[in-house]
Amino acid sequence: MNGKKRCEKGTFSPDGMRAEILNPFVHKLELDNAYDKIRTAIFTVILLPFRVIVICYLIVTAWFLACVGLYGLSEDDLRKKPMTGWRRSLKPLICFIGKMSYLAGGMAISIRGRQASRREAPILVVAPHSSFLDSCIVYATKMSSVIVRKESMDNYVGKLINYTQPVYVWRDDPNSRQNTIKEIIERATSKEDWPQVLIFPEGTCTNRSCLITFKPGGFYPGVPVQPVTIRYPNAKDTVTWTWEGPGALKLLWLTLTQVHSSCEIEFLPVYYPNEEEKRNPKLFARNVRDVMAKALGVPVLDYTYDDCRLIAKAKQLGIPGGAAIREVAELRSQLKLDVANYEVDLIETGLQGTPRWLTLEQFALRMDVLITVPCSRLYKIFVQPSINLMYFPDYLLATLFILYQHEPLSLLIAYGFKIFDGSGTGRLDITSFEELAARTLNLGPEDAHNLFRGADVEKKEYITYDEFVAYATKKPELSFVFTRDGSQKVKIQ
Known part of the structure; x- marks a missing residue:
């Protein structure tokens, strides 16, 4: 790593005073x-x-x-x-x-x-x-x-x-x-x-x-x-x-x-x-x-109507932290995490052995940043109140959604297979797939279960990304997954 990253960018009011992230x-x-x-x-x-x-x-x-x-x-x-x-x-x-x-x-x-x-x-x-x-x-x-x-x-x-x-x-x-x-x-x-x-x-x-x-x-x-x-x-x-x-x-x-x-x-x-x-x-x-x-x-704040559309799409797809997706982008920018898209490197090098539930200190260490106000705010967006810990896959999916918002949803799902693949084998069991489907397709357990069973042609109790694509491309209701601007909630029969 190139040392600790520090926050220098902020949002300013007309009189030059630093404004809160809103x-x-x-x-x-x-x-x-x-x-x-x-x-x-x-x-x-x-x-x-x-x-x-x-x-x-x-x-x-x-x-x-x-x-x-x-x-x-x-x-x-x-x-x-x-x-x-x-x-x-x-x-x-x-x-x-x-x-x-x-x-x-x-x-x-x-x-x-x-x-x-x-x-x-x-x-x-x-x-x-x-x-x-x-x-x-x-x-x-x-x-x-x-x-x-x-x-x-x-x-x-x-x-x-x-x-x-x-x-x-x-x-x-x-x-x-x-x-x-x-x-x-x-x-x-x-x-x-x-x-x-x-x-x-x-x-x-x-x-x-x-x-x-x-x-x-x-x-x-x-x-x-x-x-x-x-x-x-x-x-x-x-x-x-x-x-x-x-x-x-x-x-x-x-x-x-x-x-x-x-x-x-x-x-x-x-x-x-x-x-x-x-x-x-x-x-x-x-x-x-x-x-x-x-x-x-x-x-x-330099927020626009396009930011509203992004938020609406994130919520529609069930992206974690969807309502705060613009805030996530701003905080990542303040922490300089957007310079080299650090999270993508983490996923590409493999997440095996990385805890899914993180404290603030563990999150800062994992992202190689100091525990500053922007870091704490970013952490809190993905904290589960019942246990006061961040679910790290949620943060990664939200970040990938921001980075690839203009790409087909299939790219986000492809990365999702890597995020939820705890074994490093490139495949997901039904529990892991249901988690992914809930957070990228906004599917409930029943619909995600049906989607998994449809893709698991050989009844192996796991599917790969390629098997998901092979099944999804045949389903008209999933065509939006492969287009650049599609987003909708689906029901899988």
């Missing part, structure tokens, strides 16, 4: 004590029905007004020119009804600062994006034009969204990104009196612990933008909707059974880009993010 895609919410449970149960019976009835009445009223305002207009009409006259006059009324629907649900919306005019800032940049309840910003900004997927318009609230004259994203259009940017530029630089364009540049929901990477799409026009922040300063966070955490219905239920909740919207001063920022949208986006992070008092 996972912005996880939110934990539980009713902690008997008082909370009893109160929620009581309010579910006596408060929730009343609130739901009032909210539905208000939403239907707003929807009806939107239908009236859109009468006689096609989607092409909405994209060609801004609404005028009586149609535009309905917007303040719809916004008022929208705000009242939030108030009926117990959420008071307070606004700080002044919304700039379209002439001052054609684009509003909103962050952090953490909840479906962030839609209140549309009402608070006088129905600014949102950016929305076209396929999501085919629902009940489609009329309300259409009334903002949105910028459409067509998922099945290969040129969708370029066309969306083009339309944003046209809207932002038009001399006509369009609504301001409202963007959530993070592109996905986080838990508000930080600001992740801003997508540059809304910054291509190179025009002044107004940053807008959203806060939910409540004792219990019942609004955060992330990749790992409560679902939308549970959050809505818990929010509507709170006596009172708050949302604070703050309009920050308009940000005027310099010449360099106009030429470089990514720099423009990064600098605006720094301003907003400073106002919010949170760090910035």
